[in-house]
Amino acid sequence: MSLSEPVEFVRRLGSTPRIGAIVLAEQAIDTYLTGYTRMEDRGIALDILLRDLARLRFQAPEFDAFISEVEGYIDLLHRHLSRQAA
Numbered sequence: 001m002s003l004s005e006p007v008e009f010v011r012r013l014g015s016t017p018r019i020g021a022i023v024l025a026e027q028a029i030d031t032y033l034t035g036y037t038r039m040e041d042r043g044i045a046l047d048i049l050l051r052d053l054a055r056l057r058f059q060a061p062e063f064d065a066f067i068s069e070v071e072g073y074i075d076l077l078h079r080h081l082s083r084q085a086a
Helices: 005-015 021-033 039-059 061-085
Strands: none
Touching (some): 005 021, 005 061, 021 061
16 A cells, blocks of 8 residues: 555655755645545545554654654644534
8 A cells, every 4th residue: 555645745855854845745735635625525635644644654753753744734724624614
């Protein structure tokens, strides 16, 4: 089973320290989410990303800090979806 495209992008970003890498990761996640129009589907897609990031954290523990930042962004997106649903 392969990692999703945004998570593979996070892996590539994490392996080469660059200024603005978190912004690029956030843009990749935002682009990924545009493929899901329903809020429920977006929530599921975000959960899948979190699962894949957990797998990446296990495979490449050296990216732990960067993955934590990306997970924080996904958490913000989840909260935004929750507010929209309310």
